[in-house]
Amino acid sequence: MHARPSTTPRHPLGACAAALAGLLLAACASVDVNDADLFVRHQQPMEAGWLAQAQARAAESGAGLEQVQFRSADGTLLGGLFLRQPGARLTAVYFQGAGNIVQRSYPALLRDASQLPLNALFWDYRGMGLSEGVGGTPQLMADAQAAVREARRLSGEALPLAYWGFSLGTLVSAHLARELPPDALLLEGALTTAQAWAENQVPWYAKPFVSIRLADTVRGYDNHQALRELRRPTLMLVGSLDPASPPAFTHSLAQAMQHRDSCLRVVEVPEVAHGGALRKPEGLAAARAWLERGAARQGC
Template sequence: MKRITRIACAVLAAVVVAGCTYRINESNIVIARSAPPVDLSVLHAEFPGYRIEPAAITTPDGNRLQSLRFVREDAVATVLYFGGNGYTVARFAPRTLAVYRDLPVNVVLVDHRGYGGSSGTPTVETLMADAGLVHAQVRADPAFAGMPLLLHGHSLGSFMAGHVAAERPVDGVILESSVTTTEDWTAHLRSQQRWWVRALVWRVLPDEGLARMGNSRAVAALDEPALFVVGADDDITPARFTRELFDIAPLAEDRKRLLVVPGRGHQDATDTDAFREAMAAFVEHVVGAAPPTG
């Protein structure tokens, strides 16, 4: 969702028909990104504590999803990470691994369909289906057997994490910079426009492919521990959405936590000591809970 505010602003500013309803469509949200091949030598040098394993996941329609698995000997859990729009393993793996390098967890990264080294044309529907497939592959991998599996989703990736958590067995979920519903989020986009744009555009709505997306329903069905994270200065997916999701989650107070990081925006809430401390406590809680479902 990194570019959505700029895109929406430009499009809304061009509308000249009074009383218009403008619709945000999938092409505004899901934007395939190419990337150079992953340089494993750089990753090995920067993160010597991990065994780095390239992997490929084939989808039912014949596309190939590129994956990198970072495995460490002292791991007590595995984190399956779903990046936001624009996330590619080649570009952002070092940043993600820097967040987790001091925690005893394996990390699995995957390029979304059509992003980075993965083939195919992305849509919201195919991204959700692929997320379930990736989860199943990781859950069945002998390298991760016997330890909890945690899902971490950022922005667009938080939709994938929430979708999987609602339908499949997981042991914990981290939702970062998420939203309640796409309808709430598009209303926020309109509220950020200048007064004359709001006068012309009475409503901003998601199109049918995006309608009723978001994490409200998934969070309402959560029965695993959850960590909700957002930057206090996030202007793309404001902190109020994450606070609402935290309130919706029907979990005991010791099984959910809200972390609003001061001075951080949409992209950098986890690049902080506050998140690393919260995540360390979250991992400890999950590992100390009931044995992982399988």
């Protein structure tokens, strides 16, 4: 669920880790993680001219970038950026890691997306960045469906549609894929369950002293169930050095997929931590092959 390296989310689990480092184990013996803890609005003001800088960066590769707004089913206004690249073979809806907002993460997002022939919608979860409202998992699926509708409107119905999830975004995109299957699914640094992720963040020396209590709405996200029967070309990328979403998570999900032999490819990218798999030749080659399969709507 962690953000890409440029952003670190703040929530009780992080506070607990800091307390543990200060040997305050008794004060952090039980950690409650609620919906609101995963979707915390950044209070720091954004740098003036960030959009112009993002557009200039996109233009370096001949792409267009526009700020967009769209409404979820309950009328809440959501926002993001839409990248339109020449020669795009499909359109991807990107699902971010926890704590990320497009105003801060756009350099990494554009760098990764520019290596693939696709259009992409990068959007902020409700209550964060360019999106209004109060964040929480109960609204995630409705908001994600609204993002899909907006991506289709912007890119047209002719291009195939893919979901591209990172960290926390793999939970969102995989559960959306079960309800509204895309033409292809890309998961980076995949999570198995919210509970497993939370427990993995606790240092080994503190595990006997610390328990994690997730809100029921958060605990209900389980990618084993979401991916079990999926029949869409799926690529899972994971860094061999990923401490937040270790390779064991990805391999566990792979074993749970009933159609893994025909639908799934797993690539463990060496010398990569949490994020950055597409900046290595192994990850990029796998993503390009996945994209071509999705663009052809070959299915599996």
